[in-house]
Amino acid sequence: MKLERVHDYAWRIPKHGRMNVDGIIYSSERMLNDIRKDESLQQVINVASLPGIVGASLAMPDIHWGYGFPIGGVAAFDIDKGIISPGGVGYDINCGVRLLRTELEVRDIKSKTSEVINQMFRDIPTGVGSHRGDLRLNKDDLDGVLVDGAAWAVSQGYGNADDLDHIEAAGCIQGADPDCVSDRAKKRGCNQPGTLGSGNHFIEMQEVVEIYDEQAANVMGLFPGQLTITIHTGSRGLGHQVCEDHIEVMLKASRKYGIELPDKQLCCAPIKSDEGKHYFAAMAAAANFAFANRQMIMHWVRLAIEKSLQIGPADHCINPIYDIAHNIAKFEEHHVGGVSKRLCVHRKGATRAFPAKHPEVPACYRAIGQPVLIPGDMGRYSFVLVGTDKAMKETFGSSCHGAGRVMSRHKAKKACRGRDIARELEEQGIIVRGASSGTIAEEAPLAYKDVAEVVDCVHNAGIAKKVVKLKPLGVIKG
Amino acid sequence: MYQLIDHTADIGIRVKGSSLEDLFIKTAEALFDISIKIRRPSTPVIQVPIAIEADSVDQLLVKWLQELLYLYESRHLVLSNFWMDELDERHLIGTVKGAKFDSTRHSEELSIKAVTYHQLEVVKDDDGSWFAKVIFDI
Numbered sequence: 001m002k003l004e005r006v007h008d009y010a011w012r013i014p015k016h017g018r019m020n021v022d023g024i025i026y027s028s029e030r031m032l033n034d035i036r037k038d039e040s041l042q043q044v045i046n047v048a049s050l051p052g053i054v055g056a057s058l059a060m061p062d063i064h065w066g067y068g069f070p071i072g073g074v075a076a077f078d079i080d081k082g083i084i085s086p087g088g089v090g091y092d093i094n095c096g097v098r099l100l101r102t103e104l105e106v107r108d109i110k111s112k113t114s115e116v117i118n119q120m121f122r123d124i125p126t127g128v129g130s131h132r133g134d135l136r137l138n139k140d141d142l143d144g145v146l147v148d149g150a151a152w153a154v155s156q157g158y159g160n161a162d163d164l165d166h167i168e169a170a171g172c173i174q175g176a177d178p179d180c181v182s183d184r185a186k187k188r189g190c191n192q193p194g195t196l197g198s199g200n201h202f203i204e205m206q207e208v209v210e211i212y213d214e215q216a217a218n219v220m221g222l223f224p225g226q227l228t229i230t231i232h233t234g235s236r237g238l239g240h241q242v243c244e245d246h247i248e249v250m251l252k253a254s255r256k257y258g259i260e261l262p263d264k265q266l267c268c269a270p271i272k273s274d275e276g277k278h279y280f281a282a283m284a285a286a287a288n289f290a291f292a293n294r295q296m297i298m299h300w301v302r303l304a305i306e307k308s309l310q311i312g313p314a315d316h317c318i319n320p321i322y323d324i325a326h327n328i329a330k331f332e333e334h335h336v337g338g339v340s341k342r343l344c345v346h347r348k349g350a351t352r353a354f355p356a357k358h359p360e361v362p363a364c365y366r367a368i369g370q371p372v373l374i375p376g377d378m379g380r381y382s383f384v385l386v387g388t389d390k391a392m393k394e395t396f397g398s399s400c401h402g403a404g405r406v407m408s409r410h411k412a413k414k415a416c417r418g419r420d421i422a423r424e425l426e427e428q429g430i431i432v433r434g435a436s437s438g439t440i441a442e443e444a445p446l447a448y449k450d451v452a453e454v455v456d457c458v459h460n461a462g463i464a465k466k467v468v469k470l471k472p473l474g475v476i477k478g
Numbered sequence: 479m480y481q482l483i484d485h486t487a488d489i490g491i492r493v494k495g496s497s498l499e500d501l502f503i504k505t506a507e508a509l510f511d512i513s514i515k516i517r518r519p520s521t522p523v524i525q526v527p528i529a530i531e532a533d534s535v536d537q538l539l540v541k542w543l544q545e546l547l548y549l550y551e552s553r554h555l556v557l558s559n560f561w562m563d564e565l566d567e568r569h570l571i572g573t574v575k576g577a578k579f580d581s582t583r584h585s586e587e588l589s590i591k592a593v594t595y596h597q598l599e600v601v602k603d604d605d606g607s608w609f610a611k612v613i614f615d616i
Contacts, residue, residue, distance in 0.1 A: 067488065068594075092591065237552075251595070263596055264596070265594050265595045408485055408486055408487075408489070409616060478589075
């Protein structure tokens with residue numbers, strides 16, 4: 001495939017064939033060799049062929065082969081001529097990351113890491129069909145979750161109102177309609193708030209080990225040696241069902257509106273069509289479910305820390321730094337050709353990275369830019385960055401979302417055969433608990449790109465700026 | 479019985495069946511074979527009727543697998559026996575049988591979240607046999 005160098009960290013697939021726009025891939029030359037090995041670049045081309053796409057079909061350096069959009073894909077669509085696609089959001093709608101700060105220093109609690117991890121593993125259900133025995137939402141409650149998101153959780157005593165200022169879109173995507181969510185989706189969701197789920201979802205205890213931007217770190221309340229906690233999960237079975245239901249609708253809609261599909265998973269409908277509006281209202285509801293889920297998990301993380309360390313809220317001061325979605329479609333204002341336009345931005349395995357002074361960045365971060373949370377694999381490190389003006393100009397205010405897989409789950413398991421990954425990590429001082437040893441092997445560090453390399457790409461390309469590096473201490477896996 | 483497709487983030491299968499019915503049964507068996515490791519088999523005592531309609535044969539296959547996945551997620555059923563009472567390219571009436579997930583007998587090898595339409599193929603060969611390619615979301 002022909003790729004033109006834009007600069008050291010960006011490559012162009014020139015518009016050809018049925019592409020409506022160019023493809024732009026943010027990557028170093030070295031990482032591009034891995035990216036070329038799977039079918040993700042073809043997926044960038046497929047997305048470029050969708051009607052009403054604006055600018056370019058973008059891919060972040062953690063790009064890898066997904067279904068429909070590539071994972072790490074970003075595409076914005078014109079409101080009048082463009083489409084909305086469930087394949088541009090994914091099954092796990094508003095899968096995302098929440099980072100918590102604490103007033104605890106790792107040196108004071110390190111010897112108790114396994115007690116904390118064990119307590120979290122007991123208190124927060126993991127695994128594919130996991131549910132809470134102590135919580136089953138009735139119809140009104142679930143509708144509250146779907147309409148109000150994290151604010152519903154706060155109204156029920158899970159966290160406090162200040163938390164909402166530290167969540168993308170204040171933890172609630174406007175326009176959600178529970179009537180657009182099927183009964184089956186609601187049934188799948190009613191006992192799943194507060195559960196982690198499976199696959200690459202996790203809760204991780206970390207230590208702040210390096211500071212790159214002191215001013216931004218200070219604003220976020222981060223300091224060297226500090227304990228932080230990251231929660232990574234999404235909308236669980238409810239979101240999967242919303243996607244499944246609407247793909248069926250969109251397959252019909254694509255035929256109805258004469259949209260040619262390079263891949264059925266890219267089925268879509270015009271944004272302003274009934275099908276498009278219906279999907280957005282259901283997707284927003286599922287996204288709100290995910291915001292509430294992470295808000296509630298944070299509550300149980302707080303309790304698990306209190307129980308295992310025998311301390312009170314005033315001792316740990318656990319508060320969210322930020323919570324971001326990385327599988328979502330949103331309406332946003334962007335400058336295109338010098339004109340401000342409202343666009344529908346799809347981020348599939350990519351995070352919003354809005355700059356300082358942007359009105360959608362909460363007041364507390366308006367001087368530094370929106371925090372961008374990039375978890376790595378469980379053996380190495382994670383990063384916190386901030387959004388930049390350049391991201392706003394080049395990538396519709398988007399950046400990468402993680403390390404990105406480099407090895408399939410099957411290959412990872414094969415490569416780990418005969419090895420005890422949990423024990424190996426424990427020898428490095430990282431405690432791991434997982435629903436199954438299979439999950440731990442699938443998620444072994446060797447299956448992922450080095451997140452430092454991914455983060456250096458976005459930093460050097462200028463579409464996000466490094467603030468701190470976090471090192472894992474303990475993790476529970478789904 | 480089936481071939482695994484090595485997808486970077488997810489997983490897929492290629493399955494051949496001597497008939498459409500055989501294809502549907504083999505893809506169902508593959509789904510559970512990938513997801514659950516059975517240490518000691520349990521008697522399949524729970525029976526669930528299934529009825530599905532679709533616009534095309536490939537959509538019918540996806541909806542069939544989605545239904546089985548839903549039974550596993552919502553009722554924790556590890557399904558092992560599959561019958562078709564009626565099956566053509568647009569509708570399926572059948573029965574599935576299995577046992578509740580039991581951690582002393584079963585372990586979850588891979589948690590499949592969804593059945594996708596990405597690169598989906600359901601094709602009939604000249605000799606009447608069928609072939610399917612399905613990618614799952616993990």
